[in-house]
Amino acid sequence: MPINSSIKPKTPARFQQALFKWFDQHGRHDLPWQQAINPYRVWVSEIMLQQTQVTAVIPYYQRFMESFPTVQALAAASQDRVLAHWSGLGYYARARNLHKCAQTVVNEHGGEFPRNVEALAELPGIGRSTAGAIASISMGLQASILDGNVKRVLARIHAVAGWPGQTAVANELWDIAERYTPAERTGDYTQAMMDLGATLCTRPRPACERCPFANHCVARAQGNPTDYPGKKPKKEKPERQTTLLLIEHDGELYLEQRPASGLWGGLWIPPQLEDDDGGEASAQEWLAAQDLDAREIQPLPLLRHTFSHFHLDIHPVWISLPSKPTRVAEGASGWYKLRQLDRPRSAQDLGLPAPIAKLVKQLVALREPLLAPC
């Protein structure tokens, strides 16, 4: 389709009118965080929804709210318990910041979220867009958001070229977002923009024929909506290797807690040999260095886990020991019943990263006949 230079985006008032009309008929109104709205519930949902789809978030959100119904309950919980509720959602820094932020709100703000965007954005893990979502949805303040969905919608309507990770592009999108944000119904406006991006102006297949902005969208007029927003310049993801030692004695697995920050920070994992693809041979060397004899050693199938910035190839080796060594490592560690580690996340007291939970399942299947019920 040729570029139609007569296409002009709507004025803010007409933009809002068209959006509300669409939202009232087609928006989502029964998501769990749209019930009993308060800053705490909105905040938790916004953090969970970063980098994660609504359908995946819903069960996590419900379990989280059952266990931590208030910011006070979350602040008082142990980090292990918070991470256990996050196990499988990924991007664990979000959970650690969530916990830290709850403690800041309780200790420094008397348990109430501050009622302005700037103060909200100073809390741990809350950026400008999340602060805007909390302020508009739960406080009715005139505050803008610019999450991934909104960036996409606005970049398309205005044909804003370039990758939004670049400051100039982000600034242009923020200006547009602020221009359109109304003084009334700000919560509905925020929700409507997110819904439009998630359900209609989707990344791969925008349903332009059903869009309230179809006749005013420059990218549509150009015939190339999926060219917006511009993509991040591509870099190949590097591959890393690790040998993971699943040390077991009579149905109990030895785990160590990762340091609080960094990869899988605060979560519990078996000992790992970093930058090592030796598998069983490396496990043998490790046992010899520790002066330990194994009853049985068995390599398990290679497991690839992809993080945002690299692939991790995990070479798991199951090592059955005839007795528990007195000391394996410095730092927090312990022996845990495999059956208990294999329980649903809501019943866990330890945070396990998703690939470790998978390996536990394999180990339980392998050891099934020998494991006592927990």
Ligand code: SF4
């Ligand atoms: S017309 Fe198409 S590309 Fe433009 S905002 Fe609507 S769905 Fe997105």
